[in-house]
Amino acid sequence: MEQPAGDRSSADAMTPLGSTAVGAEPLVGAEPLFGRERDLARVLGHLARGPLPVGPLVLLGEPGLGKTALLAEVGRKQAAAGGRVLYTSGVPYLAQPGYCALAQLLHSVGGGQADRGFGGSLAVALGSDTGASPEYEAVARDVASLVTDLARVQPVLLVVDDVQWLDRASAVVLGLVARRLAGTEVGMLCAARPGAETFFDHRGLPVHELGPLADAASEELLAHRFPALVPRVRRRLMAEAQGNPLALLELPVSLTDSQCAASRPLPERLPLSRRLQDAFASRVTALPAATRHLLLIVALEGSGDLQVLRRAVAGRSHLKQLAPAESARLVLVDDASGRVHFRHSLTRAAVVELSSSDQRRSAHRALADAWAAVPERQARHLAQAATAPDEGIAVLLEGAAASAGRRGDGQEAVTALLRAADLSPEPGARARRLAEAAYLSANITGDLRDVPRLLDDARRAAPGAGSAVAAVAGSAYLLNGSGDLDTAHRLLSGTVALAPEPLGPDGPLGPPGPPGPDDATLFEALYTLMMVCFFSGRPDMWSAFDEALGRCADPPALLTLSRSTFGDPARARPGDLRQLDAAIAELSGEGDPMRIVRVATAAAYLDRLDGCMEPLERVVRSARSGEGVVPAINALFLVGNHLMHTGQWERLREVAGEGLELCEEYDYPMLAWVGRFVLAFPAAACGDWSTARQLTDQMDQWAGPRRVEVVRSYAAHVRAVAALTQGDPEEAYRQAALVAPAGKLPALVPHALWLVLDLVEAAVRSGRQREAREHVAAAQEARIEQLSPRLRMLQSAASAFASGDVDHPGFTDALTVDGGARWPFDLARIQLYYGEQLRRSKAVARARDQLTAAAEGFVRLGARPWAERARQELRACGGRGLPSSDPRPAPLTPLTPLTPLTPQQWEIARLAAAGLSNKQIGARLFLSPRTVSTHLYQLFPKLGVTSRAALRDALQELELG
Incomplete structure (x- = not known):
């Protein structure tokens, strides 16, 4: 035992x-x-x-x-x-x-x-x-x-x-x-x-x-003894235990089944079991009473700042009374940094656990006095000391929540709002604060499953109160969760239609003040409505948004910018581009993860994500420490978007895999389709037909009944690339035309920008020269060459390809676009097309140069079918394919229905089906957890499953088959 x-x-x-x-x-x-x-x-x-x-x-x-x-x-x-x-x-x-x-x-x-x-x-x-x-x-x-x-x-x-x-x-x-x-x-x-x-x-x-357990061992121990714990609960317990095996085994004992499954939140302070108290309390109880009082203040204050402690005791005690605790090795007083640290977090927990409720409230009141100059910190301690409703404290907490939300600490913001709701004397204020907590849960913390309960609590507290905030929260829940865009659109359209005229300046969601709709809440409604309109892919849905935006006297600059550059980028004006570039430049010092993600989203279709990478990585790092899960999911897929276009496909699989894992853990199915799209695109280009087909079929099956047209556009885009890769221009044309018909760049269909070259190639190769020229004309009329260097490169190549003239300047213009090598797949395709034209016009030497460069580019990307096409053209030029210094990749072997997985994927699937975590699987197979995650999201569509829970049955069916 x-x-x-x-x-x-x-x-x-x-x-x-x-x-x-x-x-x-x-x-x-x-x-x-x-x-x-x-x-x-x-x-x-x-x-x-x-x-x-x-x-x-x-x-x-x-x-x-x-x-x-x-x-x-x-x-x-x-x-x-x-x-x-x-x-x-x-x-x-x-x-x-x-x-x-x-x-x-x-x-x-x-x-x-x-x-x-x-x-x-x-x-x-x-x-x-x-x-x-x-x-x-x-x-x-x-x-x-x-x-x-x-x-x-x-x-x-x-x-x-x-x-x-x-x-x-x-x-x-x-x-x-x-x-x-x-x-x-x-x-x-x-x-x-x-x-x-x-x-x-x-x-x-x-x-x-003997030191504490490493994170991997801690997670393995928890998974072994408490397999029902979901990952985010495991992470919280690991943070509390700090590698202490006894704590890892004892802390989960007090949790309910719903808390283990994260359907109910964990308490702010996890109670210690008797064994933990016995292990850590003996040296605490032996201390003098004055020392224990000081330790309680240190434990509840959190930072260990000696100056704060001096203000808290204010002559009633002396910091020298910490000496017995220091001698007992319970704390470390660091005079150099001016801080006192508990040597283990469980000692801190034991100090709190051994105190009475009156002692804790007294300590919090002392700390509230010490933080009188910092309202956010003061509010936290006043709330802990309060024993009855107090609107003044509730207002302070609401302000603290707004500050926490701006810096991305969604969990702290939600906690503050919930406590503010508890302390609200008036039912209307309580309802509004609960609704705001629901909004933050849906949009920042990732606690999507808490939203219906919080909204229901708000309705019971005061029916009709805080309805604007509740509508925004409910719509965010529908958008991110079930994908019921029509209901979300009705909720939000009704909310913005009731707004007074004109709407005023920007501000944080739900600032302190009387209950009822406010401008900030309505601006959040507009942001959410814009995303509903985007995912719907239906231009008619935008009318409510545009009408409300037109009534705004001074709308947020980023909101109007996003409407142009994200909602309809083909019609973005030069002033919009300058404003977007300025917003990107300001991200270096930005601490609000929501703003970082919103600016990057505005930049995505205009190929400006390279300037957003560092801020987006910061958002992801914050989520790994437990803050801002939903912004991090969006950030990961925005990074994946950039990696997709820049040909960094190996890293793309890791990044998208991490985002999809978060979507599964926190139950965000809508956002997951973006991740699946950026995974499906390189699969189609590399000839992984099974993965591309499975992912696109899933997209259509999910998006069709819900009329989520953007996800269907994702599927069509991937199928068009797959058809071009397989040499089926008829199918490629049909799929590309589903997004935008030949000769049109429809308003409010931003994804059409990314298929200009695909549709033109498919049209030419299927004998539709007229349609190809019409589409080039539409792109020229929209002046997409002014939007970004990549779009200029694609439009120039499309013009030359549609002309059928090897001397058309479009090829040369495309290949000399500044920084064109940043988009290696696009560049290699253009080199292939130009090489094909040159060979057919008997310019063999020039053709060989272009085709060799194309083949090398495709090989580096792993796009084997495209590389083989370039080799065939090279052989037709009298060459031998790739130079001998470049190793030729193994021929693509189609995966048979009976064995869709590689040996390594099979082993990973088997271990995942047995309940092992990614870290455990990685330790057994000498892989990183991210690599394991990537393999899982590559093999899910091959097996026709969308979660780990379905793996076991899928593998059994495969073995029987």
Whole structure:
């Protein structure tokens, strides 16, 4: 049985193999340790320096780190190898007679050896003989002699656990024994807490310090013992436990099933179990009352700033009273940084857990006084100290929520709003604040499943109050969740139609003030309505948005800019482009993740995402630390969009895979289709027909009934590229024309910009020269060449391709666009088309140059069908395909229906179906978790599944088939 904790009572103590001590359990049957491979190797290596175990080793570690479990594993291995293990342990809290622990150690030594082993001073010490009280040195000498004699028969290992709780006589003697055993054939392992007071003197003995578990091991332990925990709950528990195995095993015990599944939020402060309290509380309860009061203030304040503590105590106490806690190694006072730190978060938790509610409220009031100059911090402490509704505190909390939301800390914002709702005396204010919390849950934190409950609570608090905020929150829920765009559009259209005229200036959502619609809420409604209109892909839906925007006296600049550059980029004006470039330049110092994502979204169709990469990466990093999940999903797919066009397809698969994993974990199906599109595009270009077909079929099946036309455009785009890759221009033309018919760049269909060259190529190759020329004319009329260098490159190439004239300047113009190499797939295609035209006009040498460059570009991308087409053209020019210095990739082998997975994908799928996490799978297969995630999202469509839960059945069907 696994023993994760290193400090236990005697009832839990282990005894030597073969012993029968009451209340003890043997050193056998332990489960495998998690994350202790190096520690185990270090201890076993020390004990096996020679042919037999040799000398003492002290194992140091904080409570709960697993010292006892490690001792058990070492003892089991020593016993299995034919050794003899003698075990004893200190016992906390209980009065113990002298030599109690020593007697336990030698309990199993007897029989024919008793007379020889228990004579002299040792016999007197253990009570089997009478006489004067022996000297400790004499007893230690007898013990060392006894175990050395035993070692002549078989290897002997002494295990002494919890030396800080040994009775005084045993502790002194065993400390002396350890020194006598140095260099002998007897091994000795002693486990202790660092800095704990003890009579066991281990100075000068070899020491191995046990540290916290790594994140991968912590996650593996939680997944093994609590498989029902969803990833975000595991992450919260891991953050609380800080690698402490006892905490990892005990903290989940207090959670309900709904909390384990994240359908209900976790409490702000996780309660400690009795075992955790016992492990961490003993040194706290021994402190003076004034020291415990100071520790409580430190624990509740959070930053450890000594200046804040001085303001909080304000002459009622003195920071020198922290000294007892510092001596007990509970805290570290760092004068250089001016901060005090708890050495472990569970010590902080124990300090809070051991305090009364009155003591906590008193500490919060003191901290509120200390933070009087910082309303956001003051509000947090006043809220904790409050015992009745208080509108003043609620207003402060609402302001704090707005500040937290602007810096991307959505969870803190939601927590503040929920507490503000609790403290709201008026039902209307309570309803509005609950609705605002629902909005933030849907748009920032990723707690989409909480939205219906919060909105229902708001309706019950005051029907009709806060209806504008509730409409925005409900629409965000529908947009991001079920994809019911029509209902979301009706909700938002009704909200903006009721707005007073004219709408005023910008501001944060729901600033402090009386309940009711406000300009900021309505601007958020317009942002949400714009995304509803975009995903719908139906121009008629935009009329409500445009009407409301037209009534705005001073709308947010980014909102009007996004309407132009994102809603209808083909008609963006030069002034819009300058404004967009300025907004991108300002992102370097931007801390609001929502604004970063909105600016990057405005830039996406106009090929300006390269200037947004660093801010977007910041948004993603924040989410990895638990903040702003929804902005991070959008940021990951925006980064993926950039990587798709710039040919960084290997990294694209990792980035999109991470985003799709977040979509699955937090249940955001609408956003997931963007990630699947950026994965499907390179699959189509690289000849992975199965993946491209599965993803596009899923897009149509989901988007069709919901009339989410943008997702259907994604599918059509991928199918058009796949058809061109396979040499089927008829199908390619049909698919491209579904997005935009030949000769038109429809208003409010931004995706049409990305298919200009595809439609023209498909039209020419299918014999539709007139349609090709009409589409080129439409692109020229829209002046898309002014929108971005990439679009200029595509339009120039499309013009030349449609003309059929090898001397058309379009090819040269396209290939000389500044920075054209940034878009390698587009560039290689243009080189291929130009090379084909040159070969047909008998300009063989020039054709060979273009075709060679095209083939090399396709090979670097892994676009094997395109590379093969370029090779065929090269061979027709009298060449040999690629130069010999460039290795020719293996021919593409179509995947058969019976074996759609590669061997590695099959193994990853099998392990994922068995319930292993990405980290666990990566550890087994020597892959990074991101690589595992990428493989999973490549193999899901091959198996026709969309989640890990369906993997097992899919694999069984495949095996049976």
